[in-house]
Amino acid sequence: MSEQKNKGPAKHYLELTASFPEVLAAVENLGETIRSAGPVDHKTSELIQLAAAAATQSTGSVRSHARKALQAGAGKEEIEHSLLLLISTIGFPQVAAALSWVKDILDDA
Numbered sequence: 387m388s389e390q391k392n393k394g395p396a397k398h399y400l401e402l403t404a405s406f407p408e409v410l411a412a413v414e415n416l417g418e419t420i421r422s423a424g425p426v427d428h429k430t431s432e433l434i435q436l437a438a439a440a441a442t443q444s445t446g447s448v449r450s451h452a453r454k455a456l457q458a459g460a461g462k463e464e465i466e467h468s469l470l471l472l473i474s475t476i477g478f479p480q481v482a483a484a485l486s487w488v489k490d491i492l493d494d495a
Contacts, residue, residue, distance in 0.1 A: 440476065469488075
């Protein structure tokens with residue numbers, strides 16, 4: 387889910403939901419089904435998805451999964467470390483960008 391700062395879903399996501407409610411419901415259901423299908427706990431799942439979002443440089447997804455990781459019990463340090471772990475994989479510039487995208491979310495945590 388794309389988000390605007392800490393304020394919830396971004397306008398574009400809400401517009402997509404209004405225009406294509408069945409599609410967005412299916413996407414949300416798929417995500418929930420996958421999360422519940424295995425042994426990985428919710429917090430770890432969000433940290434994995436945060437890392438994947440950072441690797442693909444998806445600003446909205448990085449912000450969304452950082453917020454969801456906090457809600458699932460991850461601490462600020464765990465989120466930052468999850469991103470720092472990516473430096474040798476995706477590179478420092480990409481990690482620095484992801485850290486900048488979540489800065490206000492973590493500052494408010």
